[in-house]
Structure formats: C-alpha cells, structure tokens
Amino acid sequence: MTAAGAVAASGEREDTSCFQCHSAQVQEFAKSVHYDRNISCTDCHGGDPHISGAAVSVSAMSTNFTGAPARINITETCSKCHSEVTGVYKESIHWKELEKGVTIAATCTDCHGVHGILPSTNPNSSANLENVPVLCAGCHENQTKMSAWYYGIKTDRFDTYKKSYHYKALLSGGKGLATCTDCHENHNTRNESDPGSAIYAANLASTCGKSGCHPGNSAVIYGGKVHEGQSVQLLSIDTKALVTYFYIAMILFELVFTLGLVGLDITSKFDIRRRR
Ligand code: HEC
Ligand code: HEC
Ligand code: HEC
Ligand code: HEC
Ligand code: HEC
Ligand code: HEC
Structure with missing residues (x-):
C-alpha cells in the first residue's frame, strides 16, 4: 500500500x-x-x-x-489472522505454562506489544533481533517474576549471554550473530529436556550448525552448556565451581566455629556455677 x-x-x-x-x-x-x-x-x-x-x-x-481479551484468550484474537504462528507458539513452554496458570509466561502481546505492533524488521520493534535479549531479560532476568525457588529457572541467562562472544560482537555492530531466539526459537521455545527443543543436547549440532552460523563445526558446542560454559575459565580450572566449594568450606568452618564458641560459653558458665 x-x-x-x-x-x-x-x-x-x-x-x-x-x-x-x-x-x-x-x-x-x-x-x-x-x-x-x-x-x-x-x-x-x-x-x-x-x-x-x-x-x-x-x-x-x-x-x-x-x-x-483476557490474557489466556489473547492467542485467539491473533490467531484469526496468524493461525500458523499461533499453532507453532502453542507447542511452546510459554503457552504450556500459561495454560497451567503461570500467568507471567509469555504470550503474543508480551513480545510484540498490543496496539503499537511493528514489523520485527523495524529497529523499534521489541521483537527486533537487536532488542530480543532485553525483551527476554524483562522476564528471565527478573528475580521477582522468575523466583527461581518457584519456577526453578535461572535468572542469569542475560548476564551469561552478555559475557559471550555473540553479544560482544553484536554490540560492536556485528550482523547475523546469535541472540536468544536463534538458539531458543521465536515461537517454539522449549525446555532443555524436551527432545523437540532446539537446545535439547542431541539437537545442538543442528541448532549451532545452521547455515550462516557454525555448519559442520561441532567443536563450538561447549559440552551442551552454553550459558554455564560462559562462566570465567582460569587456566582451565572452573573458577565458578572453585568459588562454590570455597563458600561451602567457609560455611562449614563458620558453623563448627560458632558451635565451638557456644560450647565453650556453656562450659564456662558451668565452671562458674561449680566454683560457687
Ligand atoms: C462514546 C465513547 C465510546 C465509543 C464510541 C467506543 N468506546 Fe470503547 N469504551 C468507552 C468507555 C467509556 C469504556 C470503559 C472505560 C474504559 O475501559 O476505558 C470503554 C471500554 C472499551 C474496551 C475495554 C473493555 C474491557 O473489556 O475492559 C474496549 C476493548 C473498547 N472500549 C473498544 C472499543 C471499540 C472497538 C470501539 C469501536 C467499535 C469503541 N470501544 C467505541 C467509550 C467508547
Ligand atoms: C491486533 C488486535 C487489536 C487491535 C487492532 C486493537 N486492539 Fe485493543 N486490545 C487488544 C488486546 C489483545 C488487548 C488486551 C491487552 C491486555 O490485556 O494486555 C486490547 C485492549 C484494549 C483496551 C483496554 C485497555 C487497554 O489498553 O488495555 C481498549 C480500550 C482497546 N483495546 C481499544 C482499542 C481501540 C480503540 C482500537 C482501535 C484504534 C484497538 N483497541 C485495536 C488487541 C487489539
Ligand atoms: C485481522 C487480521 C489480523 C489480526 C486479528 C492480527 N493481525 Fe497481526 N498482522 C496482520 C497483517 C495483515 C499483517 C501484515 C503482514 C505482513 O506484513 O506480511 C500483520 C503483521 C503482524 C506482525 C508483524 C510481522 C512482521 O512482518 O514482522 C506482528 C508481529 C503481528 N501482526 C502480531 C499480531 C498479534 C500479536 C496479534 C494479536 C494481538 C495480531 N497480529 C492480530 C493481520 C492481523
Ligand atoms: C512475559 C514473561 C516472559 C518473556 C517475555 C519470556 N519468557 Fe521465557 N519463560 C517465561 C516463563 C514464566 C517460563 C516458564 C517457566 C517454567 O515454569 O518452566 C518461561 C520458560 C522459558 C524457557 C524454558 C525454561 C525452563 O527451564 O523451563 C526458555 C528456554 C525460555 N523461556 C526462553 C525465552 C526467550 C528466549 C525469550 C525471549 C524471546 C523469553 N523466554 C521471553 C516467561 C517469559
Ligand atoms: C517469547 C516471545 C514471543 C512470543 C510469545 C511470540 N512471538 Fe511472535 N515473534 C517473536 C520474535 C523474536 C519474532 C521474529 C523476529 C525476527 O526473526 O525478526 C517473531 C515473529 C512474529 C511474526 C512475524 C512472522 C513470522 O512468522 O515469524 C508474527 C506474525 C508473530 N511473531 C506473531 C505472533 C503471535 C500471533 C504470537 C502469539 C500466538 C506470538 N508472535 C508470540 C517473539 C515472540
Ligand atoms: C548460542 C546459543 C544460545 C543463546 C544465544 C542463548 N541461549 Fe539460552 N540456552 C542455550 C542452551 C544450549 C541452553 C541449555 C544448556 C545451558 O544451560 O547452557 C540454554 C538454556 C537456557 C534457559 C534454561 C532452559 C532450560 O530448559 O533449563 C533459558 C531460560 C535460556 N537459555 C534463556 C536465554 C535467554 C533469555 C537468552 C538471551 C539473553 C539466551 N538464552 C541466549 C543456548 C543459547
């Protein structure tokens, strides 16, 4: 037009x-x-x-x-004209969780907006590739929304992604670099343990091997742990694990030390009473 x-x-x-x-x-x-x-x-x-x-x-x-439309019926509104996309979306963990009553799981309007929907090629669109990390982080980096103890999802996905080559190159103007949806899909986002997921271990070779990415190069797949693999590596020792062990040792030490002090305190009171 x-x-x-x-x-x-x-x-x-x-x-x-x-x-x-x-x-x-x-x-x-x-x-x-x-x-x-x-x-x-x-x-x-x-x-x-x-x-x-x-x-x-x-x-x-x-x-x-x-x-x-009520939140749960928004897909019906959009599917009048976007039935194909809606069908794909309905396979996703976002829809499955929303249907189960996890009201914060993403529906169409969370990612695209409501009245001001723009084509994703528009740089101002929330679904534009450059804006996708911030879009996903709006929920996935939000401790309150994602409270790990409840949904069991880690909230460091954006942080770990930020440390990656993909993001750094994207910031410096690189094109065609992997962002969240390249690995997790726009609509068919699934859990890691789902065999139909782009991030299911056995599917990583084809996800990372997409044309334009790393075809035929299985060495880029870091043991299937993309986000974790980005934790600081020092002389090939996993510093993140070291820090964890250090804290566990500290806590154990502190616990024993405090119990010791309490024990000494009790014995000292006992001694005083005996002398009287
Ligand atoms: C004479 C003024 C007027 C006209 C004309 C009008 N609306 Fe409304 N509309 C209102 C008022 C007042 C409300 C209730 C307050 C609110 O939610 O903003 C409302 C509420 C709504 C709501 C929210 C209802 C809900 O479920 O929460 C929608 C959607 C809506 N209008 C759409 C429309 C559409 C579509 C048209 C055209 C066919 C239209 N309106 C025409 C005044 C009007
Ligand atoms: C592409 C579909 C679509 C079109 C076109 C559309 N709306 Fe909406 N509208 C929605 C959805 C979906 C919601 C519910 C938003 C929510 O709950 O987050 C909504 C909510 C509303 C509300 C409730 C208040 C609000 O903002 O959430 C009003 C009023 C409204 N629309 C009026 C209009 C009017 C007037 C037009 C035309 C100028 C219009 N809508 C065009 C999808 C649409
Ligand atoms: C009455 C039909 C109709 C409804 C209902 C409708 N859309 Fe659309 N939508 C269109 C048409 C037509 C286009 C333009 C298609 C194109 O450019 O290829 C479009 C384009 C879009 C685009 C941009 C696609 C791109 O090129 O990046 C998005 C995103 C979108 N719609 C999302 C939604 C969402 C979300 C809803 C529900 C809230 C919705 N639409 C409801 C007809 C509709
Ligand atoms: C409106 C909030 C919201 C937005 C926006 C959102 N998500 Fe989610 N996402 C959720 C919720 C809630 C779950 C379900 C958690 C659960 O119970 O397993 C989820 C689940 C996931 C899962 C599966 C994790 C698991 O362990 O089950 C992945 C992967 C995922 N989202 C990726 C993304 C990506 C990529 C984007 C951006 C394109 C995105 N999400 C945008 C709320 C959101
Ligand atoms: C978790 C975020 C997310 C959700 C939920 C989501 N989309 Fe999308 N959508 C995207 C992204 C990201 C793109 C594509 C960006 C790109 O590749 O340029 C996209 C692309 C689109 C397009 C463009 C054409 C296409 O086939 O890719 C349409 C139309 C669309 N979405 C409609 C919808 C509708 C309708 C829903 C709900 C049934 C929905 N989206 C749910 C993130 C989302
Ligand atoms: C280069 C590919 C890639 C990129 C880019 C990427 N991810 Fe991931 N993501 C993975 C892989 C592979 C896993 C599973 C293993 C792991 O945790 O490292 C995963 C795991 C996840 C999970 C947990 C899924 C589950 O089922 O436990 C969430 C949520 C998630 N990513 C969100 C994001 C968000 C949000 C972004 C963007 C800020 C993003 N990812 C960017 C590949 C990627």
Whole structure:
C-alpha cells in the first residue's frame, strides 16, 4: 500500500466510532503495522465502527463486541489472522505454562506489544533481533517474576549471554550473530529436556550448525552448556565451581566455629556455677 493510500484510509477510520473515544489506544495503533494494513479496532474487539458524527456513543460497543481479551484468550484474537504462528507458539513452554496458570509466561502481546505492533524488521520493534535479549531479560532476568525457588529457572541467562562472544560482537555492530531466539526459537521455545527443543543436547549440532552460523563445526558446542560454559575459565580450572566449594568450606568452618564458641560459653558458665 502507498503512503497516500494509508492516509486516505486513516481519514475514514478516524471519523468513526472507536476513534472518537479511545485516543490513547488510537495513538499507539496509528503507528502499527496493522494500521498500515487497514485493519480496524473491530477486527480484534468486535463492535460497530460505522457510526460517525453525532451518533457516536458507547452503543458502538454492542454489536458483536467482545471487549478486551483476557490474557489466556489473547492467542485467539491473533490467531484469526496468524493461525500458523499461533499453532507453532502453542507447542511452546510459554503457552504450556500459561495454560497451567503461570500467568507471567509469555504470550503474543508480551513480545510484540498490543496496539503499537511493528514489523520485527523495524529497529523499534521489541521483537527486533537487536532488542530480543532485553525483551527476554524483562522476564528471565527478573528475580521477582522468575523466583527461581518457584519456577526453578535461572535468572542469569542475560548476564551469561552478555559475557559471550555473540553479544560482544553484536554490540560492536556485528550482523547475523546469535541472540536468544536463534538458539531458543521465536515461537517454539522449549525446555532443555524436551527432545523437540532446539537446545535439547542431541539437537545442538543442528541448532549451532545452521547455515550462516557454525555448519559442520561441532567443536563450538561447549559440552551442551552454553550459558554455564560462559562462566570465567582460569587456566582451565572452573573458577565458578572453585568459588562454590570455597563458600561451602567457609560455611562449614563458620558453623563448627560458632558451635565451638557456644560450647565453650556453656562450659564456662558451668565452671562458674561449680566454683560457687
Ligand atoms: C462514546 C465513547 C465510546 C465509543 C464510541 C467506543 N468506546 Fe470503547 N469504551 C468507552 C468507555 C467509556 C469504556 C470503559 C472505560 C474504559 O475501559 O476505558 C470503554 C471500554 C472499551 C474496551 C475495554 C473493555 C474491557 O473489556 O475492559 C474496549 C476493548 C473498547 N472500549 C473498544 C472499543 C471499540 C472497538 C470501539 C469501536 C467499535 C469503541 N470501544 C467505541 C467509550 C467508547
Ligand atoms: C491486533 C488486535 C487489536 C487491535 C487492532 C486493537 N486492539 Fe485493543 N486490545 C487488544 C488486546 C489483545 C488487548 C488486551 C491487552 C491486555 O490485556 O494486555 C486490547 C485492549 C484494549 C483496551 C483496554 C485497555 C487497554 O489498553 O488495555 C481498549 C480500550 C482497546 N483495546 C481499544 C482499542 C481501540 C480503540 C482500537 C482501535 C484504534 C484497538 N483497541 C485495536 C488487541 C487489539
Ligand atoms: C485481522 C487480521 C489480523 C489480526 C486479528 C492480527 N493481525 Fe497481526 N498482522 C496482520 C497483517 C495483515 C499483517 C501484515 C503482514 C505482513 O506484513 O506480511 C500483520 C503483521 C503482524 C506482525 C508483524 C510481522 C512482521 O512482518 O514482522 C506482528 C508481529 C503481528 N501482526 C502480531 C499480531 C498479534 C500479536 C496479534 C494479536 C494481538 C495480531 N497480529 C492480530 C493481520 C492481523
Ligand atoms: C512475559 C514473561 C516472559 C518473556 C517475555 C519470556 N519468557 Fe521465557 N519463560 C517465561 C516463563 C514464566 C517460563 C516458564 C517457566 C517454567 O515454569 O518452566 C518461561 C520458560 C522459558 C524457557 C524454558 C525454561 C525452563 O527451564 O523451563 C526458555 C528456554 C525460555 N523461556 C526462553 C525465552 C526467550 C528466549 C525469550 C525471549 C524471546 C523469553 N523466554 C521471553 C516467561 C517469559
Ligand atoms: C517469547 C516471545 C514471543 C512470543 C510469545 C511470540 N512471538 Fe511472535 N515473534 C517473536 C520474535 C523474536 C519474532 C521474529 C523476529 C525476527 O526473526 O525478526 C517473531 C515473529 C512474529 C511474526 C512475524 C512472522 C513470522 O512468522 O515469524 C508474527 C506474525 C508473530 N511473531 C506473531 C505472533 C503471535 C500471533 C504470537 C502469539 C500466538 C506470538 N508472535 C508470540 C517473539 C515472540
Ligand atoms: C548460542 C546459543 C544460545 C543463546 C544465544 C542463548 N541461549 Fe539460552 N540456552 C542455550 C542452551 C544450549 C541452553 C541449555 C544448556 C545451558 O544451560 O547452557 C540454554 C538454556 C537456557 C534457559 C534454561 C532452559 C532450560 O530448559 O533449563 C533459558 C531460560 C535460556 N537459555 C534463556 C536465554 C535467554 C533469555 C537468552 C538471551 C539473553 C539466551 N538464552 C541466549 C543456548 C543459547
């Protein structure tokens, strides 16, 4: 569609009911790929957009009006037009967890936005490759949302990724470098232990070996531990493990030492009493 065509269409739409009352959503919507494609509020919400002028009233929201979809039904709204992507997404851990009631698991609008959805090629899109690490980190690096003790997921995924060659090269303007979704997929994101997952140990050779990445080079696969493999390596000794052992030793030592002190304290009181 030409720019002129888009402007003509926008004039028509702005005169109709929904556009009269919901300026906040309209402002966002006017920037979106959907607006450019002549989609209207009613495609997602139902209602009657064909009322204009003095007749505009809340009754515009009566004909087939479905309101704002509940979080669990957002996929239904999008699948009207994106059924293929939705089908793929519904195989993912995000959908499976959401369906189970983990309300913070990612749905379409968490990654793409609601009214201001942009094509992922647009640098301002949250799903643009350059923005993907920050997008995923919004949940995966958030201790409160991800409380490891509850979901059992590590919250250092962005931190460990930041230490990687992939990220450093991406920051210095490198193109075609692996970001979260290159290894975890955009929509079919799965658990490491799922044989259908791109990060399932047996599938790593093909995930890392994608054309343009590391075809035929299995040496790049660091024992299947991409994030862990990025912990500091010193003279081929795993410093992270060393630090862990050091802390365990410290805690044990402190425990014995404190118990010892308490023991001495008790015996000393006992001694005083005996002398009296
Ligand atoms: C005369 C003004 C008016 C018109 C016209 C109007 N709305 Fe509304 N709309 C409101 C008000 C008031 C509310 C309730 C307060 C709120 O949620 O902002 C509302 C609420 C909504 C909600 C949220 C409902 C929910 O489930 O939480 C949606 C979605 C919505 N409108 C969409 C539309 C669409 C689509 C149209 C066009 C077909 C439209 N509105 C036309 C005034 C209007
Ligand atoms: C591509 C689908 C889509 C289109 C087009 C769309 N909306 Fe929405 N809208 C949604 C979804 C999904 C939600 C629920 C957001 C949530 O719960 O996070 C929503 C929520 C709303 C709400 C509730 C308040 C809010 O912002 O969450 C209003 C009001 C609303 N939309 C009005 C509109 C109006 C007016 C238009 C047209 C200018 C429009 N929408 C176009 C998908 C759409
Ligand atoms: C009424 C049909 C319709 C609905 C409903 C709809 N979309 Fe779209 N969407 C489109 C069309 C048409 C395009 C433009 C397709 C293209 O450029 O190839 C588009 C484009 C997109 C894009 C940009 C794709 C790209 O090229 O990067 C995203 C992301 C997107 N939609 C997400 C959503 C989400 C999320 C929802 C639900 C909240 C939704 N859409 C609901 C029709 C729809
Ligand atoms: C809105 C929050 C949110 C966003 C955004 C999000 N995720 Fe998730 N993700 C979750 C939740 C919640 C789970 C499910 C945790 C569980 O119970 O196993 C999950 C699970 C996962 C898992 C499986 C982990 C496991 O041990 O089960 C991977 C891999 C994953 N997400 C990758 C990503 C990637 C890559 C992105 C960015 C493209 C992303 N996520 C964006 C919330 C989010
Ligand atoms: C965890 C984040 C995440 C979730 C959840 C998600 N997407 Fe995406 N989506 C992406 C990313 C990242 C891209 C592609 C970026 C790229 O490769 O340029 C993408 C691409 C797209 C595209 C462009 C065309 C294509 O086939 O890749 C559409 C359309 C789309 N998503 C719609 C949806 C819909 C509809 C849902 C919900 C059913 C959804 N997305 C859920 C992250 C997500
Ligand atoms: C180069 C490929 C690659 C990149 C880039 C990457 N990951 Fe991973 N990710 C993996 C592999 C392989 C695993 C499983 C083994 C491990 O933990 O190292 C994994 C594990 C995970 C897990 C735990 C999954 C589970 O089932 O336990 C989450 C969550 C995750 N990554 C999120 C992210 C996020 C968020 C980003 C971006 C900030 C990212 N990953 C970037 C390859 C990658």
